Amino acid sequence: MSGCDRRGFLGTAAAALAGVALAPGIRLIDLAGARAPEEAASGRVRWGLLIDTARCATGCDDCVAACGRENGLQDTGRPRTDAQWIRKIDLKDLRSGREHSAPVMCQHCAEPPCVDVCPTGASFKRADGIVLVDKHTCIGCRYCVMACPFKARSFVHENVTEQKPDVPRGKGTVEGCTLCVHRVDRGATPACVEACTAAGHGAMVFGDLNDAQSAIAQRLRELPNRQLRGDLRLDTGVRYSGV
């Protein structure tokens, strides 16, 4: 048996083992987020969010608060220059008077304009669709801030202290929603989704858009939904229902 064959066999055996049912309805592969910890993120997965605005209450900012806590975003008392990774947007149809509200953050586009315009390659898209900033190469030019149609990127204007170990942040670089990539790599959901679910709102669903069996894919099939600025054909990872 050649080395290649043996490797192929081991890979198949590992995949078969990962698929073994631990208990009815729970498989090891589900718990591990479909990826072993030492395996690189792959294009088989496309992380995304579904926001159901029918369940999102005007005035509720549980997701925004959770994001700030998780990522160590501090309130300096100067909201015009503070970094904003996620914000609540209230919409009102002036003719009918219908009001609704939704959180807007980085839409994790498949064709991200921020990546197109970045002169240093700092703005990049991970294989599993999460759009990030490599702050080691970011020069703070803010082209991405201008290019993003969703105003999802923020520039850090002031020195930052008391950062979280998983979320490095520093003056002179651009940042935005990371989809809580440090949590996603552990197999957890983003902090905003966790907070929304824990509070019983259930307005946010996180999951793999490529997996037809995932909760998000099933909800996307049930609910009429759309992408913000769908006319730009960015193929966003965040979908909205009821806007």
Added chain:
Amino acid sequence: MRRWTAIAGIAVLAVVSLAWAAGASRVAKPVVLIERPGKCVEATEVMRRDHMTLLLEQRDRTMRDGVRTKPHSLAGCVECHASSKTGSVLGPQGFCESCHAYAGVRLDCFECHAAKPQKAALGSGR
């Protein structure tokens, strides 16, 4: 006369040896406080010479590929080497800063990265 020469010789020797001893202590050394002795992720010699390369490789794998299992992470260094007094790897006696100040190498990791481990950060921050 001979006795005087011997005494003078001994005196000169004593002065020279004192000066040598004093000279040895005048050479500045970085403060390397290891509060949690044990096995580091690599041998000491490897860490002294190559920690920056190990950190860079780990950084790219973590950020670009999302692999967070390898042991060469900056958070791992901080977790183990933070001072029990200040809770940090910075400061004049800090594990990272004392050596970097001695070698005259700019240490800009901690402009963005946390210099305190998660637990200490939880206690002091928020």
